[in-house]
Amino acid sequence: MTLQRPPVNSLNLDLLKEMSKSLDEIAKNKSKAMILTSASPKVFSAGLDIMEMYKPDLKRVEEFWTTLQEVWFKLFGSNFITAAAINGHAPAGGCLLAMSCEYRVMTGGNFSIGLNETALGIVAPNWFMDTMTNTIPVREAEYALTTARMFNVEEALKVGLIDEVATDKDDAIAKCKGFIGKFDRIPALARSITKLKMRQAAIKRLQDGRREDLNEFLQFVQNPKIQKSLEMYIQSLKKKA
Numbered sequence: 001m002t003l004q005r006p007p008v009n010s011l012n013l014d015l016l017k018e019m020s021k022s023l024d025e026i027a028k029n030k031s032k033a034m035i036l037t038s039a040s041p042k043v044f045s046a047g048l049d050i051m052e053m054y055k056p057d058l059k060r061v062e063e064f065w066t067t068l069q070e071v072w073f074k075l076f077g078s079n080f081i082t083a084a085a086i087n088g089h090a091p092a093g094g095c096l097l098a099m100s101c102e103y104r105v106m107t108g109g110n111f112s113i114g115l116n117e118t119a120l121g122i123v124a125p126n127w128f129m130d131t132m133t134n135t136i137p138v139r140e141a142e143y144a145l146t147t148a149r150m151f152n153v154e155e156a157l158k159v160g161l162i163d164e165v166a167t168d169k170d171d172a173i174a175k176c177k178g179f180i181g182k183f184d185r186i187p188a189l190a191r192s193i194t195k196l197k198m199r200q201a202a203i204k205r206l207q208d209g210r211r212e213d214l215n216e217f218l219q220f221v222q223n224p225k226i227q228k229s230l231e232m233y234i235q236s237l238k239k240k241a
């Protein structure tokens with residue numbers, strides 16, 4: 001699955017809906033595996049589209065958040081094998097997508113990956129945190145989340161946020177295929193049940209608290225102080241360009 005929403009693959013409602021549909025198709029056509037990557041030469045995904053949260057239409061922003069939850073359920077909780085070929089920056093929601101896969105290969109270069117929410121004055125939702133603690137040790141996750149740490153490729157490899165480094169996108173995809181090939185001699189049902197048991201607690205936590213999570217998000221986007229911060233953040237991104 002190749003993310004292709006220039007310039008930075010920010011996750012807006014339309015892209016999330018497309019992803020959700022594609023994940024359904026992959027599950028339905030009984031694909032063995034999926035590799036998630038990006039068509040951009042330098043950004044895997046810039047995370048959630050800030051414009052979806054800035055001065056939002058309430059009905060749309062509710063659909064936006066529930067679709068994001070759905071994409072996470074379908075990706076994190078998939079039966080099929082998942083790997084991410086991370087060929088560029090992966091902040092926040094971009095990092096969430098990568099961590100929701102079972103294996104991550106990142107191309108070398110001046111790219112970064114991490115959950116930077118606290119730097120924006122935002123608290124990452126529990127399921128973002130659960131996805132991180134499913135990937136790297138709890139102590140490292142707490143440190144990274146509280147300090148909004150963006151890891152460079154070497155740091156990400158050292159902490160286990162990524163599994164391998166690749167020279168370029170083709171190499172990243174080849175390495176993801178290498179990971180997928182490891183399952184050729186492992187019974188598929190045993191593999192998928194084991195994966196889902198490992199992920200069950202995080203999945204159940206969001207299933208049980210899904211409405212509450214949505215309400216927290218809706219309160220968050222309607223808070224005037226948050227709106228002011230988002231406005232300043234958007235300006236800072238635009239000034240940079």
Ligand SMILES: CCCCC/C=C\CCCC/C=C/C(=O)SCCNC(=O)CCNC(=O)[C@H](O)C(C)(C)COP(=O)(O)OP(=O)(O)OC[C@H]1O[C@@H](n2cnc3c(N)ncnc32)[C@H](O)[C@@H]1OP(=O)(O)O
Pocket residue numbers: 007008010042043045046047048049050051089091092093094116117122123124125216217220234237238240241
């Ligand atoms: C107690 C419970 C509380 C509950 C609270 C509930 C929920 C809140 C949690 C929400 C969780 C949030 C998750 C997120 O994902 S927020 C998004 C975070 N993402 C970022 O901070 C990344 C920002 N972007 C960048 O750092 C860079 O763009 C880059 C990805 C490193 C790529 O750099 P570069 O190639 O140099 O591109 P530009 O910076 O020049 O950007 C090109 C244009 O794209 C626009 N842009 C960039 N990122 C975004 C984005 N995330 N959303 C929308 N638009 C974005 C940028 O403004 C440029 O636009 P322009 O061409 O019009 O100037």
